[in-house]
Amino acid sequence: MTLNIAGILDEVVSHAMASGHFEQVNGHEPQNAPGSGLTAAVWADSVQPVRASGLDSTTVALVFNVRIYTGSQSEPADAIDPALLTAVDDLCAAYIGDFDLGGLVRNVDVFGAHGQPLLVRAGYIQQSGAIYRVMTITLPVIVNDLWEQVA
Template sequence: MAINILGITDAVMSHAMASGRFETVNGHEPMNAPSTGGLTAAVWTDRVTPVGRASGLDSVTAVLILNVRVFASAVSQPPDAIDPDMVAAVDDLCAAYCGDFTLGGLVKNVDIFGMHGQPLDVRAGYIQQDGMPFRVLTISLPAVVNDLWEEVA
């Protein structure tokens, strides 16, 4: 079996698009500053880690961690609305990922509580891109993928 990365990324992106909170949703980490005045979301792979406790004798289960980053201009007006708008969007996304626990049957489950390492997590910060400041909230979205690689003696 192989990671259905396109299907999983599409499922994660579709939740962001369905929320109606984003002007743009990208399936990659942007190399350029978002061009919209509203919220932008981007989804990309962070890492893939085998999980010994969940693997069998002949196949490997792994955790695929995706980053889902929400961007807003750090100079948006009014400044007091930036975080509340972003937190509301992230709240919708986390609720969707918990509610669609298997991402439409593409993964075993979203590892909400980090039973296999990284839990569902949201971190805030600022980044500079193309000389422009952005407020970001980044969701670490761990998805457990069963029977990913075959172990052969």
């Protein structure tokens, strides 16, 4: 069995697209400045074997970053974080509500049973000379029996 990265990534991206919060959703970490309004980007962060593996196969934790961007100079300034948090709230509810991402993974590792828990971190980034307010969702998913162990 191989990692269905395209299918899993598409499922994570589709939740962001279906939310209706974003003018644009990318399936990669952008190298250029995002557009106006809210933009989301999804990319893989890490792949790590977990101790829940069987005797002849390896289960992995696949961690995604789901970053939401908006201009830090948007007006009114008091509306920036509420808009980001509303989108974060909807996305976290969607990812936890679709616990197995349409049957593609064993589960979203909400509480970090195998390492990294679901986490949202706020901050600022500079891209293409502009500063953006961001909230990044760390989304760990567990994929069962991915790689065969052969002696």
